Amino acid sequence: MPTSTLAAPRRPRHGAAIPQVLSVTSGKGGVGKTNLSVNLAYSLSRMGRRVVLLDADLGLANVDILLGLTPTMNLFHLFHEGVDLRQVLMETPYGFSILPASSGVSDMLALSTGQKLDLLEAMDYLEGQIDYLIVDTGAGINDNVIYFNLAARERLLVLTTEPTSLTDAYALVKVMHVHHDVHRFRVVVNMAPSLKAAKAVYEKLSTACDHFLSGISLDFTGIVPVDPAVKNAVIRQKPFCHLTPDAPASKKLMELAQTIDSWDVDAKLDGNIKFFWKKLLFQEQPLA
Template identity: 70%
Template sequence: MSGNLPLVLSVTSGKGGVGKTNLSVNLAYSLAQRGKRVVLLDADLGLANVDVLLGLTPERNLFHLFSEGVALSDILYSTPYGFDILPASSGIGDMLTLSTGQKLDLLESMDTLEDNVDFLIVDTGAGINDNVLYFNIAVQERIVVLTAEPTSLTDAYSLIKVMKLNHGVEHFKVVVNMAASEKAAREMFIRLYSACDHFLSGVSLDYAGFLPQDPAVRKAIVAQRPVCQQNPAAPVCQAIGNLADKIQNWEISSNLDGNIKFFWKKLLFQQ
């Protein structure tokens, strides 16, 4: 990542149950372990579970930020794992009904966060509803998570198709989760790549890596801890660490402001 600008990226999927939030949590942990300042935004509005995966109970969430004028510093929740979270609100409708003045005030409140964050990871909901699309439009990079299930492939393609045709988004990173092998993961990526190449002119997919099937994940979920903290030697944690190393070298596109205020501006002022 070039300069001191923070990178804003989403972890998203066309289908639920593919391990998207688990990847978000452990990616945040792994980047924090590499000395990066990370904020994880739980943007799965209505089915928020970042706090549940971490066994945490924040008192405030995005609802309080948007509707009650609570300071951003009072929403940010420092986890024991080296990164902060912005817990989810009750719905993005609260965000879109703010007055222009409230939205501008909110943008000004981003300045402190801007200077103290290297990565803002946005854990979106699954599917192609408005909430998912809003957040994916606003970020700089998008990691699409899929598994070997045919429905996961179909739904990932649907998400990419809507983002391309309705919003002009063309660039996506792809992570294949719960893969039996790297060969199987690459085969799944090729199937998605071929479909996009054939039917969606201009779409660019990059293979960002795969996460193997690993029983350590289930044990960590039950324990409500990041698997990479509970069992750092687990194969899945080695894979997430490799992904974290790659992400640190991603370049911020020159046509983007490259900051967190830009993310919120796009989110709040979309037509």
């Protein structure tokens, strides 16, 4: 596979000296998290940003499937065959690159501390070359999910209006807050039937956090409405923002991308991805 090259941005990102590391996460599967990640990567790249999308659902990867791509290498080869990250990094036809993972490989379900070190060492290649690293986590609260959420500067928590989505999202917030001292989450309600319904489910989560957890900040960041264009794009294995840019879901996704692009990157945190991730491995409470 040819080495991926990351195009220069057409205009500077807000706080561009420090790359934004953003996880897209959820308490449960089936909330459209990966589809949102793919279309967010597409929308940011349309704004001239240099974007890499990391498929961090390491044992059940599907970013490549949503894009209709067939990578010849993935993160399994990085961990088990010693290939270079540049061989895994794959350009897409949509202006951003992906780091694909494997599917159905049990060895990838829980990274060892050594593998986490291998990954952050490999990420050296991206330093200074990207504006955004979007991390599409797995669902739930397993070790990999927690690790990648801790590695992110911002966490985009994806909800739907289903009660199970709400309870599982609360469980993730609780674990991240109580055991890892994470205080802030950005909330997006996906597949929302209306703005009213989206705000109602956000308020329920916010109320539960205020009542049972102290010091949590939940920011209502946006919604993506129910839209038949989304299902059609999944069937065609293309980003819905690319196929139908004027569809309601596409417009809201672009609004979300613009909101994210306006965020300041916390200057208190080092912009070096390797440094930021390495400190996770030497906490008093190890992740592996």
